[in-house]
Amino acid sequence: MKKESGKSHFGFDMVELVKGYELHADSAANALEYILTQGNRYPIDHAIEALGIYDIAAFEALQWHPHISMSLDLDNVAYAGSPSVLVARINSLGRLHLRPASWEPDEENTDDISYTTLGFIALPLTLLNDLNSHHELALQRERNASQRLRADMDQMFASGELETVLDSVIDNVEHVESVCFYVGDRFHALIDRYNNLVDSKAGPGYLSGLRKKNYDAWSDDEVLIIAGLHALFLSGRSVRFEEFNGITLTASRLYEKLQHLVSLYRQVGCQFDLRHDASVFDIARTIRDQTTKSVGQDWLRYRWTYGLTFQKSERIINKVSSSEDPAVHLSEFAQEYRELVGGEPEQALDEATFFRDLAYAAIEHDSGDVPCPYKSESAHGWIEHLIEKIVASSVIATQADYAMSSSLRNLGKLLKAERSELLASMHTLTPNDFYTCFVSKGFTEHLEGSVAHMIASTVQKRMMFNRWHFIPGNFDRKEVSLDRHWYYPPLIPDIAIHADMHRAAHSKAQVKYSIRSPGPDMSRPPMEIGGQRYRGFYDIRVVRMRGEEFSLEDLVRTRRRALWMEKIFDALVAHLHRGGGKSFEIHGFEAGKYLDLRTKTEVVEPVVQKVEQELALLS
Incomplete structure (x- = not known):
């Protein structure tokens, strides 16, 4: 080479x-x-x-x-x-x-x-002629799509909206984790190690440069980037930018992406009218409307993520079903139910009611200082035990190497009488106000103690940091200080492959394959504290450090545990409101403290050596 x-x-x-x-x-x-x-x-x-x-x-x-x-x-x-x-x-x-x-x-x-x-x-000549013919047809399609896109932008410019839209695009790019795409052969990005899109200490960004340029002088590429990013945001907020990560943004591909999303929603029964001459922005708004229709439905939106280019692609499971035992929660949590609620749970008891009853009883026991016999190094009380056991259940159900769940320790910090007090409290939150429950499978057997501790503690701290980033994304943009760094919270589950390569934190924690199920996701009503709605407030994440990637079955099982966790938080919010602001606080799950599920199997080669072999190609 x-x-x-x-x-x-x-x-x-x-x-x-x-x-x-x-x-x-x-x-x-x-x-x-x-x-x-x-x-x-x-x-x-x-x-x-x-x-x-x-x-x-x-x-x-x-x-x-x-x-x-x-x-x-x-x-x-x-x-x-x-x-x-x-x-x-x-x-x-x-x-x-x-x-x-x-x-x-x-x-x-x-x-x-x-x-x-x-x-x-x-x-050969015949093949060259075929290539040139197909290339010219593709160029003509792109020219047609580009003209259509410019016409839509011309209308926006004529209405006086362009300046506001440009500012909005810049702001939205700054609040998504990774943006990186090609236009022609030029790479545009805001990622960990490179940024040419927005202003930085290194100098002005590509997008802000357009503020100084008359719209009449904008090139087709400049029109494409602004119209494309704005349309993508309208269709599903800034996470939609990531659908073009690592790939080439063209006008024709932008329309194809939006039409594909339109088709996905129609396939699951969404009914809507869309004029044949609808602008790219009208198409995007129509898609956004469909994303809100998933609440309470049996179909599930999720994203597939390719870690080597950061590309995320929205997909839909038409009918959420699983091969898992429908009554697995009854067997896994039967002892807790007997001790907390009393008696045997009825076989017909639905999962939502089952975990709601468990959570309410656990809060009552903890509030009454009833000791929890299942206290671990990381979980100190009944509620913390339930959280930890749900995370442990996700490890077992998906055959993961480890799993985690993070959230705010004290929900009372978000229940304030006045809006100004809430905003002030939100802005004073730090990563230490959050926790990460971490459960591994066989770390103490498979890894050296220092490696196991390093992975657990770094993951816990990273998740606390991420959760701190997500909270402001639930508020109106104008309410969040320009000095506060934040990202839009995750809205739907995602499944990732080869996630351990580019991101230093993922590489250090050996996150090769992962699933994240945020809560509440878009198929569920948002969580409300004092009238303020929240998404991405908690999650269940599972990780494999080697072997095979996760399947859709694993994703459904992980999301099932996120729904169990939802009942825990429903009970915590109800307790908070009932107590006039007196919150239940999580004290456990300190960084470096975690539960390790022993595998009790002979391990021929440590996990860390296997991962190092897989990464040797990149060293």
Whole structure:
């Protein structure tokens, strides 16, 4: 591989993931698919979306001609009468470029990103003609979509809204965890290690620069970025930006994404009218309206996350069902029910009532200083025991290596007589006002004590920090101080693969596969404290450090435990309101204190060694 100088803004060179592609070079189509999917890690349908318009035409053309090979050296390219040679290059962010051999990266677009030459492909004339024909058709589709988008933006400009929308887009980008997408070959991002979108200590950002430029002088790319980000936000807040993470934003793909979401909601029974000539912003608002219709429904919105590019894609489970025993809660919590509520729970007792009764009784026992016989190193009372046992149940149900749940220790800090008092209290919260319940499976057997403690304590502190970030996102934007850093809270469950690579915290905690089920999610009513609604107030997260990725069955089981946790918080909120502001406070779950479920199995090789082997490719 011929590699030019540069670096990866993700923190390590993604080119390392495609090593071994040469073994597939007898077929350029097979080699390119291996490269495009980053060594068969990235689903091909998502990977294709990272390509540019010409790249897609070339890749699809070669799929019909698997006999054409890739040469690793230009001097060895031989095809009688070939009028064209393509070069395959990959940048250090993992994006494949399949262009005419004369192509070189534009220095204005590189931003110190390195490019590696992988090989060359000679094309017969007929294939070249097909490629050029498909490329021109794709360009025309993009021109049409771009004209339509500019017409929508022209109307916004004429109405005097553009300045407000631009300010809103900048603000929204600043309050989502990761934004990174391509327009053409230029990489636009606000991620851990790189930012060229918004202002920073390094200088002004791309978006703020548009404030100084007359709209009439905006390029098609500038119109696309502002219209696209604004439409995505309208359709589902700033987390929708992440649907284009690591891939190429085009006008035609923006419309395709929105139409795909429209189709998803229609498939689960949402009924709505949408004019054929609706603006991109009207389409986005219609989608947003559908997201609010999931409350109480049997279908479930969730996001699939690819950790290597931060891409998140919204999907829908048409009918939430599980292979798990419907009565598993009765068996797992039978002893607690007998001791707290009294008697045996009826088999017909629904889960919501079961956990509501448990939670109310636990609060009563804790308030009366009735000792909990299940006290652990981390959980000190009955409510804390129930929280810990729900988290432990998620570990067992999903065969996770560890799980956690975080929230606010004292809900009373959010119950104030006056709005000004509530806002003042919210602004004085610190990460130490939050807790993280952490439960592992066999840490003490599989890991050295220092490694186990490091993972548990760093995860707990990180989750406390995250929860502190999410609380302000529930308030009106104008109510949150400009000095307060915050993110919009998670609204729906997500399932992630290869999450341990780029983020330092994930890498340190060996989070390879994960599921997060926030509470209450959008299928449930929001939690209310003193009339203020909250989402992302608590969660259940499960993690695998190795092995197979989680399945949708695992996601449904995790969400089931989040629904159990919902009843705990319903009871805590009711107790708070009933007591005139006297809150029940969580004192346990200190960082470094956690429950380890012993596996009682012989371990041939420590978990940490297995994870290190998986990550050796990237070292």
